[in-house]
Amino acid sequence: MNTLQTVRMVGKPLIFLLCLLPAALVVGDALGISGQLSANPVEDILDRFGNWAIRFIMMTLAVTPLRRLSGWNWLTRFRRMLGLFTFFYASMHFLTWLLLDRGLAVDPAFQWSVILEDLTERPFIAIGFTALLLLIAMAVTSTNGLRRRMGRNWDKLHYSAYAVGILGVWHYWWQVKKDTSDAWIYAVILAVLLGLRLYWRIQRASRR
């Protein structure tokens, strides 16, 4: 098997299952199989999906710099999958919030006005929601066919992955009550990932 075949036949299924593991553990904990949710299970699930959404946007944004530094071009083959998993975890985070926390699915007294108020009056929620909208736009245009048909516009749209990274970390930072140390870690990683791109771009420009 050549590298391309290995990636397709072994790497992709393996990474796919690995990416599903955090979600499987949430389900397992909710059912009491793999562990237990905290005393505040809705918050626990919300936090875990949200955290994984941020980790996945970091991994997605790490593909290009890692490929460039290592020369492993096959890494690119995983970029779309990682991006789609970012979308998956962000969506689960959002749905947990909407259906369980805000109560669309469980609260007979649920009112959309509460959602509207959250989106308009709580900036950290608006920021997170904006990131989700960008992820949706990228997810629905992620097929090979659409990529070909959209041409340059596809590239422009998918540059929003950078914005998703920034909005995601900002969203996380802003909702923390006081201890921002975890948010700091994500911010530093993001700064490195985006900083490398900026550095290379400046280098390229000055060489011309």
Add this chain to the structure above:
Amino acid sequence: MLIKRPVDIRPSEITSKANYLNRRDFIRAGSIAGASVLAAPALGAVVPDERRAKLQDIASSEFSTPAAANTYEDVTSYNNFYEFGTGKDDPARYAQDFDPLPWSITVDGHAEKTGTFQFDDFMKPFDLEERIYRMRCVEAWSMVIPWVGISLADVVKHFQPTSKAKFVAFETLHDPARMPGQRRRVLEWPYQEGLTIAEATNPLAILAVGVYGETMPGQNGAPIRLVVPWKYGFKGIKSIVRISFADKQPPVSWNIAAPYEYGFYANVNPEVDHPRWSQASERVIGSGLFAARKPTLMFNGYGDQVAHLYDGLDLRKNY
């Protein structure tokens, strides 16, 4: 104790209540100093057995809510106590080895009787009562906790504050060796809290020394903490080493940390939102994954007892 079952009782609560009533049978006459270490019933290993001791001679109180209490595990596994870490499960993990005794409490400021007292001596003049209170956290979740404690009004009276004493200030132990969370400056240590004299002498205010008829677990503020159920949970300062009678409003930790988000009063108020989130509703801990949030009540439902304390005060400004 008034036993009145609310209509919307949850299955989890019934179990916990049953356990809880069983354990009340253990409570017998004695003194706090003679609290005996018994093999505690297996209710989860959140608190090591050697730290669990029955409190004795506990009177019931008309101030207890008829609502069913959360499980012992909920109360001791989901905590905010930054002295042991900022995660909800950090206090249960890092307070396992926290042995509060010997413990001394300093009483100072504008009072006739001041001094430093060993914990047992401090407790001797006061009677233990069980107070089952609702607890509403500023993070918009709530629990029902069966505290055991002493009336703060009795404590204040005992030390005979002078006419200059307008406030009561409290301070938590500052000991980074025993409280690992204090090795990082997440808040300014030691944690400080305060009440007006009128608030401190309101019959609802207690200094709690236990939960579920047992001594206070480390993660809940061993050996002695404040409980003021009409205020957000962070007012309930834990592991108290100093009580001061002050003539001026004392600085309080969360107000120092974020003055626009946390005020001195911190009364539960569904109409005044936290700048970043709504306070109109709360998630009831123990209600499960598929439960709806519950509307938050003004003064956490204790308005009849405390609303008069704030007559003429703009609660939007004095949050």
